[in-house]
Amino acid sequence: MGNWWYRNIVEPGKLPLFLALTAFIVSFVVIRVITRMIKAGKGPFRNVTPGGLHIHHVVPGVLLTVGGGFGAVASGDHGLGAYLSAVIFGAGAGLVLDEFALILHLHDVYWTEQGRKSVEVVVVTAAMVLLLLSGFLPFGVNDLSDTEQQDRLAVALNVALNFLVALLALTKGKLRMAVIGVLVPPVALFGAVRLARPESPWARRFYRHRPRARATARVRADRHDARWTAVRRKLGDWVGGFS
Incomplete structure (x- = not known):
């Protein structure tokens, strides 16, 4: 396991990509759990509606993606800055793509048939990044x-x-x-x-x-x-x- 990690992740400089993918999956899973709890009326979580305006999680997702992307460009391929930027970017991308259907339809279709497109896009994205980590270019x-x-x-x-x-x-x-x-x-x-x-x-x-x-x-x-x-x-x- 250690040899595989060094050969496929650390040595070729894929650690930022691995961190971004991990953050992407974790943020998607976490936000899905939270939205399910909100829909069921369970737990401490509620929709964010300051002044009656519903703030969807795609909004902080865009901010995190932009911040992580620019941070990665400024930090290069290695170092703590690059790794932190990768995590921020991955977490933001997970939030954005979880509401891909909302962006596509410009309407809140999260729990509708059209909302399934978000899940499909997240699965395809994760699969493609996994292929990149496995050695495909x-x-x-x-x-x-x-x-x-x-x-x-x-x-x-x-x-x-x-x-x-x-x-x-x-x-x-x-x-x-x-x-x-x-x-x-x-x-x-x-x-x-x-x-x-x-x-x-x-x-x-x-x-x-x-x-x-x-x-x-x-x-x-x-x-x-x-x-x-x-x-x-x-x-x-x-x-x-x-x-």
Whole structure:
């Protein structure tokens, strides 16, 4: 365990990222517990409403994120300042993304169906940071040799190719595969070669005069949603506290 910690966290300078991720998860969990208690009318916590104005926790989250971000830029990669800034930034990001749906809809949808987007965004963000901590680098350029790293053209072509594959998966309606595929290219490639979802831009453009492809896409999408939507909903209910 000690060797893994030094090899993957301390030695490559990933400790600030690890601290930020830890603070991000902790702040999300803590604020979800507090909001559940407020909703249930339990405990000492209440909504902050000075002068009748409801202050959502995205507000202190933005302040912490801005402060932690500027602090990290000013502190560099190492030292107590960098570590403290990472914790502040992670805690602020957790508060902000917990109300991502409110920012998206510009309306308090925290406990509604639309509010589930906040939980999904938090889970995807945490997963991506975990991948970075595990050794993945964006666009799959971490496997290049020393000679290949010196060849900027090869690196640029590799980045561009993986970006296009992720973009193709996105146009086919595979949002999660596209996002994860930025860090793990095979995931985006799998989404790119699969049949597009019927409501995706790709399907509207290329399946318009292909009724058989549209029908097959609809059957596959319905089958996939029937299999996984209930699972995602239960997970979201458990994490987000939806009733």
